[in-house]
Amino acid sequence: MSDQKNRIPTFDDVLEAHERIKPYIHRTPVLTSRFLNELTGAELFFKCENFQKAGAFKVRGACNAVFGLNAEQAGIGVATHSSGNHALSLSYAAGQRGIPVTVVMPHTAPQAKKDAVRGYGGKIIECEPSTTSREAVFAEVVAESGAEFVHPYNDPRVIAGQATCSLELLAQVPELDAVIAPIGGGGMISGTCLTLSNRAPEVTIYAAEPLKADDAARSLRAGHIIADDAPDTVADGLKVPLKELTWHFVSNFVSDIFTATEEEIIEAMKLTWKRMKIVIEPSCAVPLATILKNPKVFRGKRVGVIITGGNVDLDALPWT
Amino acid sequence: MSDQKNRIPTFDDVLEAHERIKPYIHRTPVLTSRFLNELTGAELFFKCENFQKAGAFKVRGACNAVFGLNAEQAGIGVATHSSGNHALSLSYAAGQRGIPVTVVMPHTAPQAKKDAVRGYGGKIIECEPSTTSREAVFAEVVAESGAEFVHPYNDPRVIAGQATCSLELLAQVPELDAVIAPIGGGGMISGTCLTLSNRAPEVTIYAAEPLKADDAARSLRAGHIIADDAPDTVADGLKVPLKELTWHFVSNFVSDIFTATEEEIIEAMKLTWKRMKIVIEPSCAVPLATILKNPKVFRGKRVGVIITGGNVDLDALPWT
Numbered sequence: 001m002s003d004q005k006n007r008i009p010t011f012d013d014v015l016e017a018h019e020r021i022k023p024y025i026h027r028t029p030v031l032t033s034r035f036l037n038e039l040t041g042a043e044l045f046f047k048c049e050n051f052q053k054a055g056a057f058k059v060r061g062a063c064n065a066v067f068g069l070n071a072e073q074a075g076i077g078v079a080t081h082s083s084g085n086h087a088l089s090l091s092y093a094a095g096q097r098g099i100p101v102t103v104v105m106p107h108t109a110p111q112a113k114k115d116a117v118r119g120y121g122g123k124i125i126e127c128e129p130s131t132t133s134r135e136a137v138f139a140e141v142v143a144e145s146g147a148e149f150v151h152p153y154n155d156p157r158v159i160a161g162q163a164t165c166s167l168e169l170l171a172q173v174p175e176l177d178a179v180i181a182p183i184g185g186g187g188m189i190s191g192t193c194l195t196l197s198n199r200a201p202e203v204t205i206y207a208a209e210p211l212k213a214d215d216a217a218r219s220l221r222a223g224h225i226i227a228d229d230a231p232d233t234v235a236d237g238l239k240v241p242l243k244e245l246t247w248h249f250v251s252n253f254v255s256d257i258f259t260a261t262e263e264e265i266i267e268a269m270k271l272t273w274k275r276m277k278i279v280i281e282p283s284c285a286v287p288l289a290t291i292l293k294n295p296k297v298f299r300g301k302r303v304g305v306i307i308t309g310g311n312v313d314l315d316a317l318p319w320t
Numbered sequence: 321m322s323d324q325k326n327r328i329p330t331f332d333d334v335l336e337a338h339e340r341i342k343p344y345i346h347r348t349p350v351l352t353s354r355f356l357n358e359l360t361g362a363e364l365f366f367k368c369e370n371f372q373k374a375g376a377f378k379v380r381g382a383c384n385a386v387f388g389l390n391a392e393q394a395g396i397g398v399a400t401h402s403s404g405n406h407a408l409s410l411s412y413a414a415g416q417r418g419i420p421v422t423v424v425m426p427h428t429a430p431q432a433k434k435d436a437v438r439g440y441g442g443k444i445i446e447c448e449p450s451t452t453s454r455e456a457v458f459a460e461v462v463a464e465s466g467a468e469f470v471h472p473y474n475d476p477r478v479i480a481g482q483a484t485c486s487l488e489l490l491a492q493v494p495e496l497d498a499v500i501a502p503i504g505g506g507g508m509i510s511g512t513c514l515t516l517s518n519r520a521p522e523v524t525i526y527a528a529e530p531l532k533a534d535d536a537a538r539s540l541r542a543g544h545i546i547a548d549d550a551p552d553t554v555a556d557g558l559k560v561p562l563k564e565l566t567w568h569f570v571s572n573f574v575s576d577i578f579t580a581t582e583e584e585i586i587e588a589m590k591l592t593w594k595r596m597k598i599v600i601e602p603s604c605a606v607p608l609a610t611i612l613k614n615p616k617v618f619r620g621k622r623v624g625v626i627i628t629g630g631n632v633d634l635d636a637l638p639w640t
Contacts, residue, residue, distance in 0.1 A: 029349075050597045051597055055597065270634055273599050273634055274599075274632075274634060277370045277371055277375065277598060277599040277600075277630035278597060278598055278599065279593050279594075279597040279598065279599060280597075310597035312594075314590055314593055314594060314637075314639070315639070315640075317634075317637075317640070319634070319635070320635075320637070320640045
């Protein structure tokens with residue numbers, strides 16, 4: 001299985017993934033805002049994965065991994081370590097197939113996230129909030145159960161799954177000039193690259209990153225992966241570093257990575273809530289923040305903007 | 321004009337209104353939530369007027385009034401007194417037609433609301449935050465300018481405009497058993513009654529009201545209008561009393577008016593934001609709160625739920 005997990009996914013994988021996961025995901029809508037178009041001078045098309053099952057695009061990759069397992073492996077189950085949307089998504093996907101799922105999570109993770117994982121039928125094993133503890137506990141879980149590890153992004157099945165988002169976007173919006181998505185570990189942006197480089201190579205691909213966690217932007221400039229140790233940003237979905245598979249796509253297909261400050265991210269998040277009346281995570285506001293900051297790049301262009309998720313703690317909003 | 325303003329609008333008025341306002345409004349989407357269906361045991365169809373132009377259904381009535389004016393009256397302009405969505409909506413409508421609009425507003429109204437009215441091209445005349453001052457200042461404005469008064473709800477043109485919302489809902493969702501909408505002055509519920517009593521008289525009509533501003537529920541029980549003096553509720557769109565025209569529809573066509581406490585309203589509002597990922601006003605959460613509170617009434621039913629608007633002050637959320 002190890003070789004399989006290091007291979008670069010192909011566009012055929014994406015088409016297969018789309019057929020495989022269709023019954024378990026939403027074809028999310030594309031929204032527009034005349035106000036934001038006037039403000040930016042661009043035509044923005046928001047692909048709303050905040051309306052996705054489990055509240056985030058990550059359910060695409062998780063479903064592709066879970067429903068692609070053979071019967072024997074499926075019977076044993078899947079496992080991951082995550083305190084974010086991937087944990088929810090893998091739990092949802094496993095629940096849909098009716099197979100066991102174990103999530104290793106720091107005991108400090110928010111109760112709401114734990115409840116959501118359990119609500120989808122996931123089993124939580126708690127670890128200390130450190131990489132050492134997480135990896136040790138996770139190794140034990142896999143050794144004992146034989147569960148299949150589904151990495152949040154450095155996995156060809158996951159990347160092929162996330163790539164179905166852009167496949168839908170291309171069908172929903174003709175003649176895009178550019179697509180921009182947030183970048184953390186690079187799963188969504190890699191899927192975007194995979195689909196666009198095959199189906200619409202004329203579309204420019206941009207990524208957007210918090211300035212306080214700008215390891216991907218620095219990696220692109222340096223020509224190799226730079227991984228930061230525990231960056232701190234309000235865009236909590238974007239703290240993790242690139243890995244081999246996602247670096248392949250980012251280094252080959254992403255034209256530029258723009259950054260935004262914490263204040264700019266929060267401002268763009270509020271602007272989206274206020275004007276579009278949709279609940280989005282801080283991470284999803286980073287693309288709009290960078291579009292507002294780099295008007296010359298986007299003016300007059302038709303731009304797809306990936307809204308990655310809507311799982312927000314309403315009792316701890318970043319501006320209150 | 322006075323007689324015209326006291327007449328009960330007809331279903332022909334609704335059909336005319338729909339043709340008249342179509343170019344200036346959105347045909348808003350109907351959203352569903354599997355989670356909320358499972359929680360309530362009903363099939364809920366949310367008609368999302370939070371995505372409407374100017375952020376609320378009130379733009380339907382305002383556009384119908386503004387675009388129905390003859391050229392002479394249009395040239396003089398329109399006026400109203402409101403510190404809420406009607407002020408925004410009338411300003412939007414007048415801006416679309418390119419005619420003058422004056423809004424009398426207490427000087428204590430939120431700056432965001434004033435900015436929004438001015439953003440749409442409206443002129444604001446400030447008054448003291450009392451009924452006496454508001455009426456005196458407004459009378460002066462009308463006497464001086466000759467502007468046409470468009471009441472927020474007690475106006476046949478406005479009711480016929482709001483009625484187009486249910487007309488769309490009936491086309492979007494077949495075989496509804498019931499429709500529920502919030503009730504304040506009764507403009508939306510009256511429009512709902514007007515459309516459903518003509519097009520789908522088999523559909524039961526319910527209204528939902530804050531317990532702390534339950535004047536409509538008490539009116540329905542008493543058989544005559546009861547008007548409260550300045551009730552205090554988080555559902556700030558629902559503080560105003562019924563008037564003659566809206567009482568006609570409520571008393572004849574509304575089966576029941578359910579109430580919810582402030583806590584229940586806030587809980588339903590958070591639940592909607594969290595699960596549906598849409599930004600709704602406290603007023604729009606009252607129907608869901610009452611559905612959760614009266615499961616026997618709604619269980620097994622196909623229920624249309626009018627989400628009336630999404631203009632929320634993000635810096636003063638009711639739970640923070």
